[in-house]
Amino acid sequence: MGATHGIFTIDTGFQRPHFDAAFLVVEQGRAAFIDCGTNYSVSAMLAMLDEQGLGPEAVDWLILTHVHLDHAGGAGLLMQHLPNATLVVHPRGAPHMIDPSRLVAGATAVYGEAEIARSYGVIQSVPAARVLEAADGDVIELAGRPLLCVDTPGHARHHFCVWDARSRSWFTGDTFGLSYRELDVDGRPFIIPTTSPVQFEPEPLKASIRTLLARQPDAMYLTHYGRVEDVARLGHDLLEQVDAMVALGRHAHDGADDATGRHVALVDGLTRYYIARATAHGVANAETAVPDVLGMDIELNAQGLGVWLARPAPAPVAVPG
Incomplete structure (x- = not known):
């Protein structure tokens, strides 16, 4: 370039x-x-x-x-x-x-x-x-x-x-x-x-x-x-997607009984979500283009969301009475 x-x-x-x-x-x-x-x-x-x-x-x-x-x-x-x-x-x-x-x-x-x-x-x-x-x-x-x-x-x-x-x-x-x-x-x-x-x-x-x-x-x-x-548009897209991905993660976490099932559900959910966004963006053949281009990133995003969801919630802060 x-x-x-x-x-x-x-x-x-x-x-x-x-x-x-x-x-x-x-x-x-x-x-x-x-x-x-x-x-x-x-x-x-x-x-x-x-x-x-x-x-x-x-x-x-x-x-x-x-x-x-x-x-x-x-x-x-x-x-x-x-x-x-x-x-x-x-x-x-x-x-x-x-x-x-x-x-x-x-x-x-x-x-x-x-x-x-x-x-x-x-x-x-x-x-x-x-x-x-x-x-x-x-x-x-x-x-x-x-x-x-x-x-x-x-x-x-x-x-x-x-x-x-x-x-x-x-x-x-x-x-x-x-x-x-x-x-x-x-x-x-x-x-x-x-x-x-x-x-x-x-x-x-x-x-x-x-x-x-x-x-x-x-x-x-x-x-x-x-x-x-x-x-500005890209930043708005990112902020919107972080919230949507967290919601997808919580749904997968609550809907599967084990880590493997949650991960499979997350990969599937993220793939479908990105295909929908890419289609709306005008990407031709998004059903194949998204997995081809983003396959590795979808896997890593699913792993990262899974690690975050499995992390223990922070302990509540005691308030003096």
């Missing part, structure tokens, strides 16, 4: 074309990567630098929206190629970049060992001295260009989004959902939330989406996938 305000979209090659993006921001000959894909994405990241006439020494920052492996799995290996870069990550995510063993164990529990090896490779650690924890409101300067980190829980508690005032756009990681170009209709994006395991929380997610919309951005840069406009 071409650049807008010095922002370049990189297809990391994860899973399929146009599924998983990272971004290169260039300012006055200095560069920052935002998210990085997996170990197998490192060559694409370096190739984009080369295309812009930059060497690895020009990169000052590798900024991770969160530490799920499709966003951050290649960070340790990529940092070995970037002699001047500092890795920027949410305080809750920093320990997992310095010692990724728990992160890998959690992903393995979801995907299995064979899939981790096939899709991600051996996750490398990042030296603690090269890691900067970015708290809510911290600003990263790229050659005088401010990149604002804003805490955005809901998809994960270790998630922030990055506001770029120069382009009036957000780098949203997974907070602003998933929008694949295969489901665009006449240039209008189709979008769904991502509720993948294990830290989905609906009310924080909706609050985070509203935080992003409050700046009236011109565009969003989604990891899945790329730059989208028509932001």
Whole structure:
């Protein structure tokens, strides 16, 4: 894709074309990567630098929206190629970049060992001295260009989004959902939330989406996938869908006797819901297009909703008498 305000979209090659993006921001000959894909994405990241006439020494920052492996799995290996870069990550995510063993164990529990090896490779650690924890409101300067980190829980508690005032756009990681170009209709994006395991929380997610919309951005840069406009409509769609997905989850949870039955019901309910929305959006052959394009995401959304529904309710707060 071409650049807008010095922002370049990189297809990391994860899973399929146009599924998983990272971004290169260039300012006055200095560069920052935002998210990085997996170990197998490192060559694409370096190739984009080369295309812009930059060497690895020009990169000052590798900024991770969160530490799920499709966003951050290649960070340790990529940092070995970037002699001047500092890795920027949410305080809750920093320990997992310095010692990724728990992160890998959690992903393995979801995907299995064979899939981790096939899709991600051996996750490398990042030296603690090269890691900067970015708290809510911290600003990263790229050659005088401010990149604002804003805490955005809901998809994960270790998630922030990055506001770029120069382009009036957000780098949203997974907070602003998933929008694949295969489901665009006449240039209008189709979008769904991502509720993948294990830290989905609906009310924080909706609050985070509203935080992003409050700046009236011109565009969003989604990891899945790329730059989208028509932001107000998409944000409304996401907020509406989070509530609908929670209702579907509760119905499946109450209507089945075991975890397997609940999961099957959730997958079926989500699939039918997204097909209906895609049909209303004008997607041709939505009955086949939605499972083809969104099949993996439907499975993960069902898992995430199931984990959230199975979580014990918080204990009531005692009120002094």
